[in-house]
Amino acid sequence: MAASSTDPTQQLNDYIKTMHDQGILDDNFDQLLALRREQNPRFINELISMFTNDAEAYIAEITNALSLTEVDFSTIISKLHQLKGSTSGIGGHRMYQACCELRVAADDGDKDRCDELFLRVKEEFNTLKQCLDSISQMRSNIISNGTRSRRRRPL
């Protein structure tokens, strides 16, 4: 059956391509998709959920460290390292770039610059999260439709 513009899989492919074109996702996300074939169908959705939950925790810790009277740059750098690693692994290109810039400001101990760049990190995270949530939802619909199709097949 030829894929059409209403085909959910084609729509998902097109969406991911758009996210690539906008720089929100990079090739590392493609690598996840390649791994997906070896795992259970819900692997991508579970990984996305894990990433977003952990990223929100790192962002909360960085927020706290930046809010202290004496900014805790050591904690910022430590949590940023983990956030950068997971962001790179999930393929969040623009967010990763924003984290790298924040890391420079944290290394320099520049609070004002950190505040400014952290804002961008949070904005890029929100964009990435929306993108990944959309992918998750589309994947869930594809998996559900596939399950219903198999159940309708004659024995």
Added chain:
Amino acid sequence: MAPTLPSSDQASDQDNWDNGRLARKRQLLIEIVLRNKLTALVVDGDTTCRVLEQLLLRSYGVQTQGVDNGRDAVALIASGVKFDLIIIDMILPVLNGLEATRQIRDMGVHCKMLGVTICSGESERQVFLAAGVDVFIEKPLDPEHLVPILRELDGQ
């Protein structure tokens, strides 16, 4: 919560990824067959990174364990558990990757150690190599760097 372990479920027939880059990466994922059962320890403080690295290794049939800090890695090795490969992040909670690597080497462990980290420079690379890792790779771990190492460990 880690993603569910691999099952025998197959992707839907509708799930057709028509992407040239994806096809090449998938090909790379399945291009080797290991003759021996290899084991690997993944040491990374970030859950997503650790899970991804373990999943990549498992896709090649490597048995893996994961720990999230340097102290637990050293304790695990000290307990006598042996691995063919240790993948360790430079920056870790509790005990950092550099010191953990030194302590593991000081125990007389000679297995292949792969140092990984994010956004590093030449100085970090040299320090990690001096601490005792055999190879240094920028995150994320990918098949292009991992496959040659697995082949070497497998004696191919």
